Amino acid sequence: MPTLLSINNYHYRRGGAEAVFLEQNRLFEQQGWRVAPFAMRHAQNLPTPWSDYFVEEIEFGAEYSALEKLTKIPKVIYSLEARRKLDALLNKVRPHIAHAHNVYHHISPSIFGLLKRRGVPVVLTLHDLKLACPAYKMLTHDGVCERCKGGALHHVMLHRCVKNSLALSGMILLETLVHRALRCYTDHVDRLVTPSRFYLEKLVEWGWERERFVHVPNFVDCAAHRPNYTPGSAFLYFGRLGPEKGVRTLIEAAAAARVPLWIAGSGPEETMLRQHAAQLGADVTFLGYQSGDALHDCVRRARAVVLPSEWYENAPISVLESYALGKPVIGAAIGGIPELIREGQTGATFASGDAAALAAVLRDFADTPAKRLADMGHVARAWVENCFTAERYIERLMHLYSEFGICAWNSRYAW
DSSP states (O other): EEEEEOOOOOOHHHHHHHHHHHHHHHHHHHHTTTTEEEEOOOOOOOOTGGHHHHHOOOOOSOOOOOHHHHHHHHHHHHHHHHHHHHHHHHHHOOOOOOEEEEOOTTOOOOHHHHHHHTTEEEEEEOOSEEEEETSSSSSSSTEEOOOTTTTOOTTTHTTTTTOOOHHHHHHHHHHHHHHHTTTTTTTTTOOEESHHHHHHHHHHHOOOOOGGGGOOOOOOOOGGOOOSSSSSSSSSEEEEEGGTTTTTHHHHHHHHHHHOOOEEOOOOOOHHHHHHHHTTTTOOOEEEEEEEHHHHHHHHTTTTOOOOEOOOOOHHHHHHHHHHHOOOOEESSSSTTTGGGGBBEEEEETTTTTTHHHHHHHHHHSSHHHHHHHHHHHHHHHHHHSSSSSSHHHHHHHHHHHHHOOOOTTOOOOO
C-alpha cells in the first residue's frame, strides 16, 4: 500500500487551499492509499489518528501578548517544532511521497530539508504567488504590484504590503530573506504544481525554471452539483467581500446596466459595498454568507455568475462550480480566469477594473435569449465533465508521482 504524507497548515475546510487538500486526501484514500496528514492543531480540525504529531496552533487573529508574539516569530519564519514533530511522524510512517499545500507561517518550509534528507520526494501545490511575492498576492495599496521582481524585496516593507502593517511587513520580509538564503524551496522541493497556466508562466517570468512546474487544474465533483440551465434574471457574485475581488466595480456596472445583482458572501468591505449600492440606487440584494445547498440554489436561480476580480486570481473553483451547476460565467480578464472561460461558449470576459466594459457585458447577457444562455450552460457543464473531474485530477497527480518511481497499487491508475 503506498503512503502519502499530505501537508497543510489547517486540517479543516477553511478556504480554497484546504478544500483541495482535504478532497485530495479523500481521493487518494479511495484509490487504496494510506494518507497521513501533517498540519497545525486547531479547534476546528477534522478528526485524524495522526493529530498527536501536529504542531502547536498559531492563530494570527488571536490576542497574543507582546512576549507571546516575540516567541512565535521564530516559529513563523522557520519552525524547529515542525521539524521535530515531522521527524517523529516519519519514524512512525514511511511515506512514498510528500505533497504539501499551504505551509507558510504555521508549519513553515523548515520541513522540506528534513524530507529531502530522509529521501522523501516533495511536491508543492502553489495556491498563491508566495514563491515570488513575499505578500502572496502581487497586490498592494495601488493595485496589482510586481515591484519585488528581480530581488527588490524591500518594497514589501516600503509599501506595507501585509495588512498595511510595518511590523508584519517587516517580519514577512525577514521570513523571505531567510527562506531564500536557506534555499528552502529551490533545493528541497522536487516539483511545483500550479492549478493555472497563468501562475506557471508568471513564476517562470520571475526566474523559476520551467522544468520545475507541472500544470494540474482544479476539479469539481459533478455528481454533487445538480444543474439548472434555465436562466434567471439576476446576476450573481459569490465569494469574499474584499478589495481585491472587484465587487465595488461590479456594483457600479450593475447600476449602469440597470440589471439586478445578488451578492452572496461576507468580508471587510460589506458595509462599504452596501452603502455604495444604496448611493448609486443599484438593484443589489445582499444575501449574506451562503454555502452548501443554499449557495447552489442561488447559482441555479441566477442568470450568470460574475467574477470581477482585480488581482491575479489563480484558478477559481467558483468558475468550475458555476459550470457544474449549468451557469455561464462572466469573468475579469486577469490572472488565471481567462483560461477557464471559452468566450461566447461558456461565458465572457472583460477588462479587469473597467466598470463600463463590465456593464456592456451585463447588458448583453440581460438581452441574450434564454435558450442561448441555456446552451452556454450545457457547454460549460460538458467541459467540466470532460476536463475538470476528480478522475482527471487524480490521474494527473498519479502521472506526476510516477516520475519518482511510485506505482499506484490497488488503483485504477497503474503506471
